[in-house]
Structures are given as C-alpha cells and as structure tokens.
Amino acid sequence: MDHRRGVAAGQLPGNGDLSGRPAPLSPDSPESLLDLVALPGSRRLRFAPSPTGQLHIGNVRTALLSYCLTGNEGRFLVRIEDTDRERYRPEAVPENLATLAWLGLAWDEGPDIGGPCDPYIESERLHYYRAAADRLLDVGAAYPCFCSRERLEELRAAQRAAGLPTRYDGRCRTMPQAESQAAIAGGADHVVRLRMPPGQSRWEDLVLGPQEFQNEEIDDQILIKSDGFPTYHLAQVVDDHLMGITHVVRGVEWVPSTPKHLAVYAALGWEAPALAHVPLVLGPDHKKLAKRHGAMAVSEYREMGYLPEALANFLAFLGWSPGTEEEIFSLAELRSRMSFERLQSSPAIFDQPRLDYLNGVWIRRLAVSDLAKRLAEFLPQATSEQLTEIAAMVQERIRRLDEVPALLEFAFNEPSPTVELLRGQLTPEAARQFLKLADPLLDGDLEELMERLKEAEAGSLPEDAKQAKQRFKECMQVLRVAITGQRVSPPLPESISLIGREAAHRRIAMAIEQLAQTA
RNA sequence: GCCCGCAUCGUCUAGCGGUCAGGACACCACCCUUUCAAGGUGGUAACCGGGGUUCGACUCCCCGUGCGGGUACCA
Numbered sequence: 001m002d003h004r005r006g007v008a009a010g011q012l013p014g015n016g017d018l019s020g021r022p023a024p025l026s027p028d029s030p031e032s033l034l035d036l037v038a039l040p041g042s043r044r045l046r047f048a049p050s051p052t053g054q055l056h057i058g059n060v061r062t063a064l065l066s067y068c069l070t071g072n073e074g075r076f077l078v079r080i081e082d083t084d085r086e087r088y089r090p091e092a093v094p095e096n097l098a099t100l101a102w103l104g105l106a107w108d109e110g111p112d113i114g115g116p117c118d119p120y121i122e123s124e125r126l127h128y129y130r131a132a133a134d135r136l137l138d139v140g141a142a143y144p145c146f147c148s149r150e151r152l153e154e155l156r157a158a159q160r161a162a163g164l165p166t167r168y169d170g171r172c173r174t175m176p177q178a179e180s181q182a183a184i185a186g187g188a189d190h191v192v193r194l195r196m197p198p199g200q201s202r203w204e205d206l207v208l209g210p211q212e213f214q215n216e217e218i219d220d221q222i223l224i225k226s227d228g229f230p231t232y233h234l235a236q237v238v239d240d241h242l243m244g245i246t247h248v249v250r251g252v253e254w255v256p257s258t259p260k261h262l263a264v265y266a267a268l269g270w271e272a273p274a275l276a277h278v279p280l281v282l283g284p285d286h287k288k289l290a291k292r293h294g295a296m297a298v299s300e301y302r303e304m305g306y307l308p309e310a311l312a313n314f315l316a317f318l319g320w321s322p323g324t325e326e327e328i329f330s331l332a333e334l335r336s337r338m339s340f341e342r343l344q345s346s347p348a349i350f351d352q353p354r355l356d357y358l359n360g361v362w363i364r365r366l367a368v369s370d371l372a373k374r375l376a377e378f379l380p381q382a383t384s385e386q387l388t389e390i391a392a393m394v395q396e397r398i399r400r401l402d403e404v405p406a407l408l409e410f411a412f413n414e415p416s417p418t419v420e421l422l423r424g425q426l427t428p429e430a431a432r433q434f435l436k437l438a439d440p441l442l443d444g445d446l447e448e449l450m451e452r453l454k455e456a457e458a459g460s461l462p463e464d465a466k467q468a469k470q471r472f473k474e475c476m477q478v479l480r481v482a483i484t485g486q487r488v489s490p491p492l493p494e495s496i497s498l499i500g501r502e503a504a505h506r507r508i509a510m511a512i513e514q515l516a517q518t519a
Numbered sequence: 520g521c522c523c524g525c526a527u528c529g530u531c532u533a534g535c536g537g538u539c540a541g542g543a544c545a546c547c548a549c550c551c552u553u554u555c556a557a558g559g560u561g562g563u564a565a566c567c568g569g570g571g572u573u574c575g576a577c578u579c580c581c582c583g584u585g586c587g588g589g590u591a592c593c594a
Contacts, residue, residue, distance in 0.1 A: 050594050084593055149592070156591090165521045166590060191592055208524070217522055225592040232594050256523060256589040279525075279587090286586065314531090317543095321532055325542045344532080347587065351530045354544045364557075397556035407555085450553065476553035488555045 033131045034242070034268070043074030043246050047100070047107075048081040048236065051092035054297035055099045057350065058251065058281050058289055061315045065278055066249040067105040068316065068331075068338040074246075078110035079239060080121040083229045093121075099298045103308045104331045109243075117243040122235050129230035132238045132268060133192045133223055141267030142223060144180045145172040145193045167219045168193070192224035194233070194260060197267075201259035206247070206276035206340040213259045221260045233257060237264045240273055247274045247340075276340055279347040281318055289350055305378060305401030307366075310359035318348040328361060360399035368392050378404050381412055389498055393490040407489065411498050415485020415507065419518050422481050422511055425474045432515040434475045435482055439508050442501055446493040453479075482511035 047063040049055060055063075070076040078100065082088050097112060109115025119125060136142035145168075156166040172180070173195065184190060201213045223234040230238070240248060255277050265272040283293035295301060301311055312331045320343055322329075329337065363371065372384070372391035378401050382390060390411075394404050409415075423431040434457065441452045457475055458468060480489055483504050489495050496504045 048594090052594075081594070087593065145592095152592085160520080163520050211523085213523080219590080222592050227592075229592090231592070236594095251588090252524065253588055253594090277524090282587075284530085288587075317531060319531095323533070325533080327531090327543060346525050348532090349530060351544070354531060357544055360557085395557095399556090453553085473553060480554060484554095486554090490555085492553065 033128055034135065034238070043070055044077065044244050045070045045074065045247050045249060046077045046079050046240070046243065046245050047105075048079040048239075049096045050081045050084065050087075051089055051096060052084065052087040053089060053092055054299055055096050056289075056296040057298065057301075057315070060099065060103060060298050061281055061318060062249060062251060062278065063100060063105055064103065064312055064315050064334075065319070065338070065343075068335045069247065069249060069276075069340060070335070072336055075108040076105070077115065077117075077243065077245075078107040078120065079243070080111050080123075081232065081235065082121060082123045083232065083235050085227060085229060095299075102302060103298070103312055122239065123229070125235075125239065126228065126230075128238050128242060129224065129234055130228075132234060132264075133230070136194070136223070136264070136267055137192065139267060140195065141197070141263070142192050142194050143173055143175070144184060144190045145220075145222070146175075146180075146183060146188055146190045147171055148189075165217070170220065173220065189226045191222045191226050193220045194223050194263060196220050196260070197263055201262050203258065203262060203272070203275055205255075206274055207279075207343045207345050208252075208255070208277055209345075211255070211258070213256075215259060215263070218259045218263075221257070223264070233260050234264065237261050237268075237270075241265070241268070241270045245273050247276060249276045249278060252277045252279055276343065278319055278343060279345060282347050282349045284349060284351070286349065293350070294352075303402070305398075305403065306355065306359050307362045307374070307401075309365075310355065310362040313362070314355045314358050318350070319344045328358070356399045363398060363401070364395060366395070368395065371395055375401060375404060378402055379408070386411070386498070389494075393494040393498070397490070407486075408498075410484035410486060410489065410495070415483075417481050417485045417511070419514055421485075421487065422478060422515060424477045424481065424487075426478060428515045428518050431478045432512050434478055435508050435512050435515070438475075438479050439505060439512075442496060442504055442508075446497055449493045449496070479508075482508050 045066045047066050049059060049063075067076050078097070080093055080096075082093075093111065097110070100107070107113070109117065109120065111120040114120070133142060137144070147168075152168070155169055159166045172193070180190075196215050196218050199215050201215055201218070203211050205211050221233050222231055224230055239245075258275065258277075262272055281289045283289045285293075287293075289296065295304065298311075302308075309330060312334065313327075313329050316329065316334045316338070317327065320338060322337055323342060366374070368388065368391045372387040375387055375391055375394075376382070376384075379387065379390065390404065390408060394407060398404060398407070419428065426434070437456055438453055441449065441456060444452060453476070454472060457472055476492065477487065480492055480495070481487060483489075483492070483499070484495055490498075499507075
C-alpha cells in the first residue's frame, strides 16, 4: 500500500523538453497518464512553493501548518510550482528547500529526494497537464480561446469603465470545434479555457465552514497558457490528484478561485481533496504583510538571530492554539497536537515583540554547547572555547543571537570609554582610588572576586547600610566600564575571565591614568 | 464597482447560552540583584454598533460599520 504510484512511468515527453511547446503525447490513450492506481490510506499534504524568490513569512506559515497538520502518520511533500516562466528564478529552488529544512519541516517526498510520484517539479510534468487539458477539451469542459491579450485588456478596461465585473466575455466559448481545430492546425496562438459550468459550487471548508459560490460569477479561467504551460489552477488540481493529496492547506486568497478547481476535479471525474483556507498574516497596520513592514524573507529572520524553534512556535500560534494555557511548543509537539478544528478563521497580526519573547525562551532552553554552535555565525572571530564561554554568559540575557556582538564588543576590541562614562556617579578621584584598590584583587579566585571587592570597599567611610550598598554599586560600574567600556555587560568575573587577567589589569591601568589626567 | 471572508484587552488568544470574560506578549510598579537580563509578585487593559431569538447573550440569526481577500496567459 506504500506504492501509491499514481502514474504510468516512462512517458516523459521529448527528453525533458522545457522549451514551452508541449511534446506530442504518445498516440495510445493519454488518459492512462491520469489514472491514479491506488489511493492512500493516510493523510498526504503538500507545500508547493513557486520559485520566484525567497520564501517569506506568509509562505512558510502555510508550509508549517501543512507540515503540522500532516500529523505523525501522514506524509508531507514538497512540489515545485514553476509554471510561471516569466518570474522563474532557478536559484530559488535550492533556497526555498534550504529554508524549509532550516525550519525543520522535513518532507517525505520532494524534488530532491524523489518519491513514488516523481517528478516533483511541475515543469517536468507538462505531459500530465496536457493530457488533462485534452480530456477536458474532449468532454467539452474546456475550449480553445484565440483572443489576444490586447483584446482582453480592452475588454477589461471597458467593463471597468461600465462598472461591471471584469470577466472574459466568452467570445470563443461557442466556436464550432471544426473552426477551432482548423485554427490550431494553422498554428494560431491560443490558450485553453475552462468552461465554467452553470449552477453553484459548494464545499465544506475545514477552516471557514460551508462555502457557496454562484458559478455564473466565476470567470472562464485559463488552464493552459499560450506557451503551453499550465496555470496554477490546472497544475495544482492535476498534481494534487495524481499525488494523492488528501488535504489542501492554503491562504484565503485562494477562496475565490476554488470553484474553478472544483469544476476541474468534477469534469475529470476526480474527487477533490479536503480544503482548508487559512487566514492571512497581517502587518502591525492590519494590512497584508509586505516588504514595507520590515523583514519578509525567512532568511532575514535567521540573520537576525531568531531560532527556527522560536519562529515555528510563534508562527503556529498565528491562527492556532491548543485550547489550553500552554504556549511553548516544539515542532514535534505542534505536529502531534495541531488539528483543523482548532484553526482560527480570523487574520492574525505579526507581533515581533512576542516573537522576541519566544526566541528568548528558546535560547534559554538550549544546551550551552548548542547555543555556542549557533552563535558561531554571529561571532566569526571567536574560537570554539570562547564560544562556549560566551554562550554560558549571554544565554540568560539575550533574546536574539545578533545581540551578542554588541554585548561582547569588549572581548574582541580594546574599549575606549570617556572619562564621563568611566566615573559614572563618582568623582574622578574617587573612581581612581577605587580602581587602584580593586586592581590587585583581580588576581585571586574570580568566583570570590565580588566578595573581596565588597570587603575592600566597605569600611572606607562610615555609612548606613543603604548608602554603602549604593556606593558599592557605583564602584562596580566604574570597574565594569574600565574593563568592558560598557555600562551593560555580562557579570564582571565572567567578563574578566573572557579577556584574561592581564588585559583586565592593563585596561584598569589605562583607566586610572585617564582619570588622573582630569582629576 | 462586483464577489467572498473576518470581527474578545494595543498584540497572540481561551470562551463553543448562565464565567468576577481566563492566559501570554508588551507596558507600569515593587522584590531579587555588581550592570543588563532572567526570575518572582501585583497592576492598567477587551466582547465594533443596532436590531432580533431566549428566562438569560461575548456566544445563535439579521442589518450596519470597519478591516481583509479576490476580480491576470502570477501564484
């Protein structure tokens, strides 16, 4: 039952001819290409990115949802939807796959690893779409259309001007077959259009509930473009059927074209998969998430130091919740817990502060050694020993990995604080005196450094407890700035150990000198 | 314009006729503390409006409003 090989193999036309002209089909029944041999018993969901650029947050959320809703028993597949030759960018295929892999969305079948429904790249499946189109043409569910783009544009402009819905006017809909055959034989440019049947289209959407459209309001969609490539509307239906897809998860922007897809399934005699249209992700201004809202590409989030664990956790909760008060979920937990019933039908806003919070949570959950590895790309100059030391000292205080370089600037570059920064609340002279006092104390056990400093600093002046405490804090800040050049840094003992005692002594000496000049 | 969808704190959400409308982020205060964090405690903050249905509506229905999506030889 694992061999749900839905298609007859070895029928690729013209050795992968991708030039745009579909190769002629073998004379024996092209329809055999479209017979799915065995239907799968468990769930099969797919993610079908269009390789026109980087995967963005919205895309990847759909991928995540599909992956999670596949469940532990099902199969998750990736298919490359490269039917748009104008926007196609070949490098986007490996990029997109790498992004999915980074997020941890492992696929069971896909363009790189193959599978029972090979190939998983639509441009290599042209013969299937052609066969499907021929069948649709045969049964009268589709028709050739010879209208030029110019005519279509004029038509739309006129309709818009008249305040009418912009739709194809059906000029070629009733062309006698003999006439159209002759035109095609004569080499006339044409497309294949779906003949939208009368009546209504209905389906029970897994997220939105019952849906109904009047078919007369739906346009006669182009299924095969004049370059011979299918549009999404055909390719997606054919492949989902051939690949045994059981559930389609996609954004709500596809709702209005679903009746077209349903019509194709019906005309081909196929059963449509279950449909789940998930709400969009919006920017803080409640508009569809777009470039102007900042980072869009998932790769940018990686560069900003977000963990894939946190991003997945965050994205999953944009439209889903477990119904309990739990909120930290690993990808594996999400996959075993997510269900269609609990998907939200209202759009969600991408709230970066919440992502930051979750990222902090996930950073703190990491083993120190793991954090050290992930920090490597943010601190290329650090050795692996330093990385481990750094990981331990920053783990509790960062929300994003990219905060680390600034926090540890002092470890890789000599600081040069101003006198103002150096002395803080103290007079230059008092600051200098304290540094002189503190300097030799660095040489003992660093773990007890704070105790020694406290002891040494105390008793210099008779004060009440509160004042003494405050004074000590100010002294510590002077020492911190002398050593790190920053008012905010990891704890002093760790900071010193990171740069080494000699460097610490040297920096203190320089600070003392600097303070002496102004004193 | 036409078609479709959505509507609980600022944000993510719980709620599926009777709750002091719960949690989390963010924010504020306090505690802890060598800074920053982390952690702890507490606080401010929501059912879009109007009609129904019902003994009773955040919850069900209708209308309005707002927001979003679609309206390509793009996906």
